Amino acid sequence: MGFLQDKRVLITGVASNRSIAAGIATAMHAQGAELAFTYQNDKLKSRVTELASQCGSDLVLPLDVASDADIESLFDVLGRTWDGLDVIVHSIGFAPREQLDGDYIDAVTREGFAIAHDISSYSFAALAKAGRDMMSGRNGALLTLSYLGAVRAVPHYNVMGLAKASLEANVRYLAASLGPTGTRVNAISAGPIRTLAASGIADFRSMLKQAEERTPLRRNVTIDEVGQAAAFLCSDLASGITGDVLYVDAGYHILGLA
Numbered sequence: 001m002g003f004l005q006d007k008r009v010l011i012t013g014v015a016s017n018r019s020i021a022a023g024i025a026t027a028m029h030a031q032g033a034e035l036a037f038t039y040q041n042d043k044l045k046s047r048v049t050e051l052a053s054q055c056g057s058d059l060v061l062p063l064d065v066a067s068d069a070d071i072e073s074l075f076d077v078l079g080r081t082w083d084g085l086d087v088i089v090h091s092i093g094f095a096p097r098e099q100l101d102g103d104y105i106d107a108v109t110r111e112g113f114a115i116a117h118d119i120s121s122y123s124f125a126a127l128a129k130a131g132r133d134m135m136s137g138r139n140g141a142l143l144t145l146s147y148l149g150a151v152r153a154v155p156h157y158n159v160m161g162l163a164k165a166s167l168e169a170n171v172r173y174l175a176a177s178l179g180p181t182g183t184r185v186n187a188i189s190a191g192p193i194r195t196l197a198a199s200g201i202a203d204f205r206s207m208l209k210q211a212e213e214r215t216p217l218r219r220n221v222t223i224d225e226v227g228q229a230a231a232f233l234c235s236d237l238a239s240g241i242t243g244d245v246l247y248v249d250a251g252y253h254i255l256g257l258a
């Protein structure tokens with residue numbers, strides 16, 4: 001008997017077996033959760049289907065959060081398969097690539113700002129809205145992934161930091177709005193991890209190395225450590241926690257002196 005036994009979980013954001021969402025799915029499956037997965041596009045479908053089968057699931061559905069039609073049809077199909085939903089994991093973040101290079105003021109544009117906030121923050125509220133009826137009264141949980149760049153000016157993270165600040169405010173407002181129906185809403189702020197979203201980021205390797213040398217634990221975190229914390233936050237073990245941002249970053253965020 002796991003501490004997520006028979007909980008029904010929707011996992012978004014798997015793009016590879018190195019995705020943070022893959023670590024979360026694995027950890028939740030190990031605690032007895034029943035999982036459904038979404039994939040952003042056909043290119044990713046086979047990888048997500050592969051991970052889903054490793055997690056005992058054949059519920060793999062398309063979802064591009066830029067499309068309200070996709071969000072609506074996702075929950076139509078899910079509602080025909082499951083009579084209720086306990087957890088939604090939002091592990092989605094995107095800004096146009098050119099936003100994440102160079103100096104913030106040079107990189108930021110109206111369009112880049114809008115896309116980053118739409119895909120990285122609004123989409124969390126959109127999934128909460130669409131899933132609200134299936135989740136109502138089940139003491140469920142919503143979880144999203146943030147980064148220190150939401151509250152510190154991290155070089156080159158640029159407008160993604162503003163979108164993560166919006167996402168963390170989204171966590172608080174959704175927690176206040178959904179709390180009366182028994183649904184909790186939290187975020188994990190993860191330390192840097194080498195995933196697809198991280199690849200192609202200029203000098204990401206040196207950032208990982210610098211973190212490794214400075215964090216209190218003198219190492220970086222893994223998708224499995226984020227997964228374990230996510231499984232806890234979405235379980236009844238965390239029944240008293242909502243509207244919160246839990247740092248899973250080997251302690252990096254507590255340090256001063258840049």
Ligand SMILES: NC(=O)c1ccc[n+]([C@@H]2O[C@H](COP(=O)([O-])OP(=O)(O)OC[C@H]3O[C@@H](n4cnc5c(N)ncnc54)[C@H](O)[C@@H]3O)[C@@H](O)[C@H]2O)c1
Pocket residue numbers: 012013014015016018019020021039040044063064065066090091092093094119145146147189190191192193194195196197198
């Ligand atoms: N890797 C890190 O260092 C790190 C640290 C802290 C937080 N995060 C956050 O963790 C989350 C997951 O990222 P990751 O590091 O696992 O990388 P990843 O590339 O494995 O996952 C990002 C996911 O976002 C999905 N996505 C992007 N645009 C989408 C859209 N329009 N519709 C649906 N899905 C879309 C991609 O398909 C992919 O599955 C993101 O929110 C990211 O900001 C990452």
Ligand SMILES: Cc1c(CN(C)C(=O)CCc2cnc3c(c2)CCC(=O)N3)oc2ccccc12
Pocket residue numbers: 093094095096097100147154155156157158160191192193196197198199200201207
């Ligand atoms: C850490 C860290 C990350 C990882 N992280 C926390 C992230 O949230 C990455 C988010 C991300 C959002 N949009 C895009 C990409 C990544 C790359 C591909 C693309 O086209 N768009 O990204 C950084 C960028 C600059 C500085 C640090 C970091």
